[in-house]
Amino acid sequence: MKPQPASRSGTACERCWRVPCVVLALAGLLLSWSVSAHHSFANFDMMKTVTLHGTVKELQWSNPHCFVQLLVPGTSGAVEWSLEMNSPLASYRGGWRPHTVNRGDKVTMVINPSRDGSSSGRLVSAIDGGGHILGKPEPGGPPAPPKAAAP
Amino acid sequence: MKPGKLRAITAAVPVIALLANAPAHATGTAEQPVIAQVRGTGAAAAPTAASTAAAARARSFATLPDWTGIWETAGSDAFPPPVPKLWGKPPYTAAAQQKYAPHGFPVAAAKNLIDVFISVAPTASGCQDGRPVASPGFPAIMEIPYSDILFELVLSPEQTLFVDTGGDVRHIYTDRPHPKPADLWPTSMGDSIGRWDGDTLVIDTIAREPGSILTPALVPLLPGIAELSEQAHFTERLRRIDADTLENRMTIEDPLRFTRPWQVTIHYARVKDVDRLIMNGCEHDRNPSVNGKFIVAPP
Numbered sequence: 001m002k003p004q005p006a007s008r009s010g011t012a013c014e015r016c017w018r019v020p021c022v023v024l025a026l027a028g029l030l031l032s033w034s035v036s037a038h039h040s041f042a043n044f045d046m047m048k049t050v051t052l053h054g055t056v057k058e059l060q061w062s063n064p065h066c067f068v069q070l071l072v073p074g075t076s077g078a079v080e081w082s083l084e085m086n087s088p089l090a091s092y093r094g095g096w097r098p099h100t101v102n103r104g105d106k107v108t109m110v111i112n113p114s115r116d117g118s119s120s121g122r123l124v125s126a127i128d129g130g131g132h133i134l135g136k137p138e139p140g141g142p143p144a145p146p147k148a149a150a151p
Numbered sequence: 152m153k154p155g156k157l158r159a160i161t162a163a164v165p166v167i168a169l170l171a172n173a174p175a176h177a178t179g180t181a182e183q184p185v186i187a188q189v190r191g192t193g194a195a196a197a198p199t200a201a202s203t204a205a206a207a208r209a210r211s212f213a214t215l216p217d218w219t220g221i222w223e224t225a226g227s228d229a230f231p232p233p234v235p236k237l238w239g240k241p242p243y244t245a246a247a248q249q250k251y252a253p254h255g256f257p258v259a260a261a262k263n264l265i266d267v268f269i270s271v272a273p274t275a276s277g278c279q280d281g282r283p284v285a286s287p288g289f290p291a292i293m294e295i296p297y298s299d300i301l302f303e304l305v306l307s308p309e310q311t312l313f314v315d316t317g318g319d320v321r322h323i324y325t326d327r328p329h330p331k332p333a334d335l336w337p338t339s340m341g342d343s344i345g346r347w348d349g350d351t352l353v354i355d356t357i358a359r360e361p362g363s364i365l366t367p368a369l370v371p372l373l374p375g376i377a378e379l380s381e382q383a384h385f386t387e388r389l390r391r392i393d394a395d396t397l398e399n400r401m402t403i404e405d406p407l408r409f410t411r412p413w414q415v416t417i418h419y420a421r422v423k424d425v426d427r428l429i430m431n432g433c434e435h436d437r438n439p440s441v442n443g444k445f446i447v448a449p450p
Contacts, residue, residue, distance in 0.1 A: 043447070046265065060437060062435060062437035063278065063431070063432040063433050063434055063435060063436060063437060064278050064431065064432070064433055064436065064437070064438065065437065065438060066437075067437060067447075069449055080449055082447045082448055082449055084438075084447055086298070086299065087299045087431050088429065088431075088432070089298075089299040089301075089316055089425070089429040089430075089431055090297075090298045090299035092425065092429060093298055093299070093424050093425060094298075114447065118447070118448065120447040120448065
């Protein structure tokens with residue numbers, strides 16, 4: 001599934017959020033979880049962030065890394081994003097559990113987007129529909145993404 | 152007697168009775184003497200060689216320091232994490248540097264691991280066919296500041312075990328010498344024995360296979376990382392310096408590559424946010440590597 005251009009960095013920031021983009025850029029610089037084994041995240045642009053507001057399709061508690069499959073509304077229907085987390089152990093230490101989010105949950109997620117332009121990225125931080133931080137905030141970690149503007 | 156202790160003794164009675172070849176009814180009212188007899192500490196039982204050895208082993212246990220718990224390389228919780236010292240610049244001879252690091256030590260010069268990862272951009276998944284591609288091996292396994300590379304320490308009179316979330320296990324035998332040369336061959340973890348110097352475990356490791364200090368699968372991605380010869384000899388002095396910190400003073404001698412011993416001090420921090428050792432896995436690989444790139448798209 002091709003990503004919607006309107007969902008990309010900058011555009012999403014300006015379109016969806018009533019906060020300066022610099023806040024999200026700061027999130028991208030500070031980053032979130034500690035480094036995990038298996039493979040690096042070099043295929044994601046860790047100096048950029050995109051904020052996504054969508055509906056959880058699935059939290060995949062998987063090896064070597066966990067994923068959130070997120071459905072993000074686009075101009076021609078929902079786009080499925082694959083958002084890579086850390087390993088189950090590192091995610092567990094980050095306060096995540098296999099059912100921290102479930103199918104149908106409304107969430108807001110800050111990601112580092114893929115360098116290849118695909119609808120994928122590295123999950124940096126997240127809040128649920130009630131504005132609660134998902135996972136455990138880490139000392140020195142990034143701020144939670146801004147709460148979604150009322151539709 | 153506490154209820155829990157009573158339950159434990161009651162549950163043990165049938166087994167103890169069987170072992171002691173005693174009539175079952177004899178244990179119902181005299182449980183403590185029976186247990187004492189089986190443990191070989193009762194006045195009625197003459198010490199046997201086995202019971203004496205068991206008692207000596209129990210005393211040995213009591214002399215061991217308490218390093219119980221799960222540990223990680225200090226700095227693993229920082230972001231970005233530091234570059235491991237073992238990925239740094241070794242005291243190469245001029246010839247070794249010319250051969251193994253002709254372009255210098257870019258990894259050692261990196262400010263942190265993120266700089267390393269961004270600059271090297273590995274594309275491999277780390278898993279293949281449901282298994283990890285490679286173990287970091289020794290000594291790299293002793294300094295990996297990743298938040299999911301932890302180890303649990305298990306101490307016994309005979310050996311100390313490092314059980315790692317990546318699946319590696321180091322056996323540090325403290326009751327025997329290295330095997331004879333004819334019985335030994337190089338492996339990625341080498342052969343480790345130890346001895347106790349007070350509360351310091353002194354580990355001696357030989358027979359580590361020659362090559363990169365980190366897994367060979369990553370060598371092309373980490374230019375300048377140390378290359379060790381088959382004569383590399385490792386000495387670690389491991390001790391607890393406070394309740395939540397272990398110190399490992401590692402010395403690497405390599406007469407074929409180094410001008411002097413390479414000394415690296417590594418610290419480990421006690422892990423308090425996990426309730427068990429959770430192993431990293433590759434089963435049901437979510438990001439298999441296809442055409443040299445690992446997959447992040449929906450499965």
